[in-house]
Amino acid sequence: MGHYRSISVTSEIVGGKKKLKVHNPSDYPMVGIGAQGAVFRLSSDRCVKVYDDPRTAYWESKALKMAEGVPYFPKLYETGDQYVVMEYLTGPNLQDYLAEKPGLTESFAEQLLGIVKEMRRLKFARIDTRTGHIIVTEGGKLKVIDHSGAYRTVRRAPFMLFKSLERDGCLDDFLKHVAERDPKLYAKWRRKRIEGADLADVPHLPSPDKLLKKAT
Ligand SMILES: Nc1ncnc2c1ncn2[C@@H]1O[C@H](COP(=O)(O)OP(=O)(O)OP(=O)(O)O)[C@@H](O)[C@H]1O
Ligand SMILES: [Mg+2]
Incomplete structure (x- = not known):
């Protein structure tokens, strides 16, 4: 199984709207995608969100770092240039x-x-x-x-x-x-x-x- 760092996300504008394109050579399943990033499940309690823009990764990791220890927020495990590894939350929204x-x-x-x-x-x-x-x-x-x-x-x-x-x-x-x-x-x-x-x-x-x- 490839490393999750091999996953990359880029964006293109389709009909005036930003759309993410995912390249996933790993076997980690994608569990969600939004306008800023795509999320892959790494284990029972971890997932990685991969972004098209490194600035978004920076801001999300900053928010999660500030919220460290607060039970209402997912735990932060690792930050990369274009990804954030955080706690995978199980349950319906x-x-x-x-x-x-x-x-x-x-x-x-x-x-x-x-x-x-x-x-x-x-x-x-x-x-x-x-x-x-x-x-x-x-x-x-x-x-x-x-x-x-x-x-x-x-x-x-x-x-x-x-x-x-x-x-x-x-x-x-x-x-x-x-x-x-x-x-x-x-x-x-x-x-x-x-x-x-x-x-x-x-x-x-x-x-x-x-x-x-x-x-x-
Ligand atoms: N920590 C997590 N645990 C479980 N599922 C998650 C987690 N983070 C994200 N997801 C799933 O991935 C989807 C996309 O994540 P998120 O909403 O963070 O992306 P986004 O691109 O920032 O969204 P938006 O388009 O709203 O800006 C979520 O709707 C959810 O289904
Ligand atoms: Mg979202």
């Missing part, structure tokens, strides 16, 4: 999970709030994720993948998370939880949504009164 089992549990709501707070503490520029990038691992523990934009994209409130939760039918469950547990943070998010330009597709956040009344 939260989007698929919620499609099967509708409704956000209290534990999930609390963990989502924990994830966002960790991103703030780590001083990520993008305090955001989406349910498709959250893996429900054993024991219902949530972990977030795809951090190549964490220090490159600026977003001070988790608008993409709101959008994905709205699509998954759970936005009010989450907002209610935050309004109860951290009313100051909820007020900040509301303010950011009201101030924000170019947020036409991001749901408006109800006043805490309305939210807490509506949900009970």
Whole structure:
């Protein structure tokens, strides 16, 4: 079996959109691909993400390094010029999970709030994720993948998370939880949504009164 370092990823523009081309002479199976990189499973608990652009590898490894020891993030094992070896996370993503089992549990709501707070503490520029990038691992523990934009994209409130939760039918469950547990943070998010330009597709956040009344 060839070494995973023999895997390479390049990009081309097809119809105005970036598309990745994978060259994989190894036997490691590809488990996912996005716009920035392709992911290959190396063992039961390790995978490698290979990027077309070394800068993306740098930024993803930086984010994972900063998050070292935080249980919501995959462990970082090795960084190369155009790859990052990280913990392979087993389980469905939260989007698929919620499609099967509708409704956000209290534990999930609390963990989502924990994830966002960790991103703030780590001083990520993008305090955001989406349910498709959250893996429900054993024991219902949530972990977030795809951090190549964490220090490159600026977003001070988790608008993409709101959008994905709205699509998954759970936005009010989450907002209610935050309004109860951290009313100051909820007020900040509301303010950011009201101030924000170019947020036409991001749901408006109800006043805490309305939210807490509506949900009970
Ligand atoms: N640590 C991991 N454990 C298990 N699966 C993973 C892991 N990291 C990535 N994947 C899988 O590979 C896919 C692509 O990874 P990722 O989202 O990080 O790539 P990306 O190119 O940065 O994505 P985007 O197009 O959203 O920018 C994921 O959707 C997921 O299915
Ligand atoms: Mg992705």
